[in-house]
Amino acid sequence: MRNTLFISTLLIALMIIGFFLLTDYGILLATEIAILAIFAMSLGLIIGYAGIISLGHAAFFGIGAYTIALLSEKMTNSYVLLITSVLLCAVIALITGAIFVRTSHFYFLMITLAFGQMVYALFFQSSWAGASDGLPVMADLNLGFGAIFNPEQYYFVMVSAFIIVYIFLRLYVHSPAGKITKGVMENEARMRSLGYNTRLYKLLTYTIAGALAGLAGSLYAFFNLFVTPDLTYWMFSGQVLIMVIIGGVGTLLGPAIGSAVYILLQNVISFYTDRWVLILGAILVTLVLVGRGGIVNWFQSLWTYLQQRRAKKHLSSTNHEIDNTYYKEDSKRGETV
Amino acid sequence: MPVFLFHILTGLAYGMFYFMIAASLTIILGVMNVVNLAHGAFFLIGGYITYSLVGSKVSFWLALLIAVVVMIILGIITEKVLITHVYGKEFEQVLLTFGLSFVIADTAKWIWGSESKALASPELLNFSLPFAEGLQFPVYRLSIVIVGLTIALLLWILENHTRIGAIIRAGVDDRDMVAALGINVRILFTGVFAFGVGVAGLSGALGAPLLGLYSGMDSDILVISLIVVVVGGLGSWKGSLLGAIIIGIIETLSKVYVPSLSMLIIFLIMMVVLLIRPQGLFGREVGT
Numbered sequence: 172m173r174n175t176l177f178i179s180t181l182l183i184a185l186m187i188i189g190f191f192l193l194t195d196y197g198i199l200l201a202t203e204i205a206i207l208a209i210f211a212m213s214l215g216l217i218i219g220y221a222g223i224i225s226l227g228h229a230a231f232f233g234i235g236a237y238t239i240a241l242l243s244e245k246m247t248n249s250y251v252l253l254i255t256s257v258l259l260c261a262v263i264a265l266i267t268g269a270i271f272v273r274t275s276h277f278y279f280l281m282i283t284l285a286f287g288q289m290v291y292a293l294f295f296q297s298s299w300a301g302a303s304d305g306l307p308v309m310a311d312l313n314l315g316f317g318a319i320f321n322p323e324q325y326y327f328v329m330v331s332a333f334i335i336v337y338i339f340l341r342l343y344v345h346s347p348a349g350k351i352t353k354g355v356m357e358n359e360a361r362m363r364s365l366g367y368n369t370r371l372y373k374l375l376t377y378t379i380a381g382a383l384a385g386l387a388g389s390l391y392a393f394f395n396l397f398v399t400p401d402l403t404y405w406m407f408s409g410q411v412l413i414m415v416i417i418g419g420v421g422t423l424l425g426p427a428i429g430s431a432v433y434i435l436l437q438n439v440i441s442f443y444t445d446r447w448v449l450i451l452g453a454i455l456v457t458l459v460l461v462g463r464g465g466i467v468n469w470f471q472s473l474w475t476y477l478q479q480r481r482a483k484k485h486l487s488s489t490n491h492e493i494d495n496t497y498y499k500e501d502s503k504r505g506e507t508v
Numbered sequence: 509m510p511v512f513l514f515h516i517l518t519g520l521a522y523g524m525f526y527f528m529i530a531a532s533l534t535i536i537l538g539v540m541n542v543v544n545l546a547h548g549a550f551f552l553i554g555g556y557i558t559y560s561l562v563g564s565k566v567s568f569w570l571a572l573l574i575a576v577v578v579m580i581i582l583g584i585i586t587e588k589v590l591i592t593h594v595y596g597k598e599f600e601q602v603l604l605t606f607g608l609s610f611v612i613a614d615t616a617k618w619i620w621g622s623e624s625k626a627l628a629s630p631e632l633l634n635f636s637l638p639f640a641e642g643l644q645f646p647v648y649r650l651s652i653v654i655v656g657l658t659i660a661l662l663l664w665i666l667e668n669h670t671r672i673g674a675i676i677r678a679g680v681d682d683r684d685m686v687a688a689l690g691i692n693v694r695i696l697f698t699g700v701f702a703f704g705v706g707v708a709g710l711s712g713a714l715g716a717p718l719l720g721l722y723s724g725m726d727s728d729i730l731v732i733s734l735i736v737v738v739v740g741g742l743g744s745w746k747g748s749l750l751g752a753i754i755i756g757i758i759e760t761l762s763k764v765y766v767p768s769l770s771m772l773i774i775f776l777i778m779m780v781v782l783l784i785r786p787q788g789l790f791g792r793e794v795g796t
Contacts (some may be wrong), residue, residue, distance in 0.1 A: 195790075218599075226602070226606070232523075270782055270783060271658055273782070273786050274786050276598055277543055278738060278742070280543060281737065281738050282733075282738060282778070282782070284545075284730075284731060284734060285731050285735050285738070285775060285778060288728075288771070289733040289772060289774075289775040292770075292771030292772070293768075293772055296611075296767070296768040296769075296770075296771070297768050298768075307688075364756055397513050405727050405731075409606055409610065412606070413607075420599075425616070449610065449611055449613040449614035449615060449618070451610055452606075452607040452608065452610025452611035452614065455604075455606065455607030455610065456604055456608060458595075459594065459600050459603045459607065460590070460593055460604070467624065
């Protein structure tokens with residue numbers, strides 16, 4: 172709990188420092204990163220804490236974004252729009268997840284991929300959703316203190332949303348339900364024999380992840396003011412999966428860091444070449460073959476390595492003392508005998 | 509009524525086409541326990557190679573043969589260089605083949621561009637049979653059905669009447685035992701993967717005159733064949749045959765009558781099958 176408070180304070184401080192240090196373009200990038208970080212954290216939650224891999228997570232992002240765009244023609248209250256959108260995603264995740272979690276791992280991948288492509292086809296083929304052209308968002312983001320227009324305001328809203336989602340996820344992961352879910356991931360048979368309904372916990376995590384992905388999509392809709400079917404495409408699901416992998420599976424902030432690295436890389440690389448997707452695939456293949464757990468884990472292993480070295484030094488000096496005492500004891504014994 | 513029958517027959521042709529891709533995917537899955545998400549990309553490359561060769565005045569059949577040989581070589585290289593590092597590691601497999609599909613599909617886009625390509629049916633089969641009043645059924649589609657049935661027959665003979673088939677069946681049941689009996693599982697895996705990629709390339713070559721070629725086709729094909737595999741049951745090519753025919757016919761009918769909902773209908777069928785039989789029509793529990 173104290174840790175949560177500490178990290179949240181740190182993140183808020185970073186947000187304020189970032190505001191003063193970043194250029195206009197930096198503010199824009201940071202806003203985009205904050206939105207995608209929410210998305211990446213939601214996928215990181217089901218991969219790292221429930222042990223299930225979804226290849227269609229962009230479906231929820233897209234449904235969230237499209238809900239905002241479609242409803243913005245009828246209503247303007249941002250809170251109503253956001254809550255409706257997140258609830259809708261949660262309900263869809265709950266219904267589809269109830270069927271998905273009955274199946275085993277391989278099925279889960281294939282079915283979520285198919286689900287994502289189905290949502291894509293639905294938006295792509297339907298005229299009410301603007302078909303392949305997409306839809307504009309008619310409403311402005313207004314959280315009670317005036318409509319939000321300029322990049323600085325977006326920056327504060329999106330980064331704050333990211334921090335709130337982070338705190339929420341941290342509390343969830345450390346709650347009894349979160350710990351049971353992690354137990355299910357590590358040994359499902361044992362948790363089942365302990366009397367837990369393992370599917371229920373997987374489903375709960377999947378629903379939360381779906382709702383948060385929907386939130387990220389909704390925020391994106393307000394930020395971009397235009398939605399296209401590409402937001403649900405499997406390429407996007409793949410991209411967010413890569414963010415999770417870059418950052419590290421099994422941590423909360425890892426995927427968020429991964430999304431930052433990803434967005435920065437994308438901006439640099441697409442400046443030089445059109446073959447961003449090719450490079451993306453190559454990065455993924457390389458990470459799998461030599462990556463060993465993502466950036467957060469690299470730092471963690473570096474940290475343990477340094478600790479071990481320090482401990483070794485410490486140990487060798489204490490060993491020396493022990494050797495001496497043995498020697499003394501031996502000599503003492505020698506005296507007595 | 510004849511119109512309805514006509515659509516059923518068209519659906520059957522598409523179904524047999526999906527069967528070829530799904531069967532190769534499901535055999536790799538059954539024997540090697542690898543979900544090959546790059547399968548759609550291999551399919552696309554097979555199609556593009558055939559397209560380019562036909563464009564430079566090679567006959568369709570020779571082009572098809574070359575495409576299949578190239579794909580088999582590509583399959584061997586992929587298995588030896590990449591897949592071999594991730595056996596037994598489900599998460600890594602998914603990421604690796606996913607990344608690979610990005611690399612292959614984007615390279616294809618680089619070489620062949622993003623505009624769609626059309627390939628004429630080979631001259632030998634480029635005519636239609638009168639079906640009913642005002643309806644002509646293209647012979648090429650009929651030949652797809654025949655090729656699909658031939659592959660099903662070959663798989664059946666291979667599985668039930670050859671030594672390799674016996675090894676593969678045993679490998680699906682208990683891989684460690686097969687290895688313990690002195691079978692070289694490594695060569696078996698390379699062979700199965702190369703075979704699967706070869707069939708994917710063959711489907712791409714045969715599919716080019718049927719569907720055309722476009723960038724993004726890899727994911728469409730992959731998703732349809734994954735649905736066929738899920739409906740039929742993982743690792744069972746017989747399940748894939750039944751699943752492919754069902755999906756092919758229903759897809760064609762829904763595209764004719766409710767075009768914007770076709771994908772939704774296919775997805776709902778998959779959900780219904782999973783609700784009734786979570787392991788698929790012919791499936792056993794795999795990878796729990």
